[in-house]
Amino acid sequence: AGSARRLQLKTLEGMETRPTTDRIKETLFNMLAPYLYDCIFLDLFAGSGAIGIEALSRGAKKAWFIENNPKATAIIRQNLDFTHLSDKAEVMMSDVIRGLSTLETLKHPVDIIFMDPPYGQDHEKRVLEHLYARIQDGACRYVDSYTRIIVEAALDTNFDYLPQLGFKLDRQKRYKTNQHVFIRMSHP
DSSP states (O other): OGGGTTOOOOOOOSSSOOOOOHHHHHHHHHHHHHHHTTOEEEEESOTTSHHHHHHHHTTOSEEEEEEOOHHHHHHHHHHHHHTTOGGGEEEEESOHHHHHHHGGGOOSOOSEEEEOOOTTSOHHHHHHHHHHHHHHTTOOOSOOTTOEEEEEEETTOOOTTGGGGTEEEEEEEEOSSEEEEEEEESOO
16 A cells, blocks of 8 residues: 555565565554554564565655565565665664664654564564663663554464563454564553
8 A cells, every 4th residue: 555555565485584465464554554654663574574665655754674684685675666665764684683772873762663573483572572671771762652563473472471571462463373463661
């Protein structure tokens, strides 16, 4: 949808990435619609960049893409060029934790953080632990109580640890094979 409507994005061939289906992506963006315009969007484990590009296409003013696979990073750049959205994007070829540390120079909060890590490897938990630790020591100023964190995860992924990290489950949308978990900080 949006400015890049009907443009077919490139994806990484093989089993290295798992693109979000169009139906699930549409459901996700219908839920995010009120928060997208003029937002700062962070796409972690970005794959082809389709989610961040969709956010830009629907009105986000800036998107950061963090992906550690060089082939996927090249595809993100190609997709951004193809959709004419490169001027609103920053692509980082980096491990997600290292990339998040780089973003600590940001002086303003990120509005939406989306992550679609490989399933069953606890990457989402490590990201949230990192954010919690950096928020506690004052280094992370880009996450606040208004930041929406969305995790695409397998249905059996457990998020019981959220309260211990100062986060709360805001909303959960379950599909046949996976889920979107919406997370916010518990307190400012």
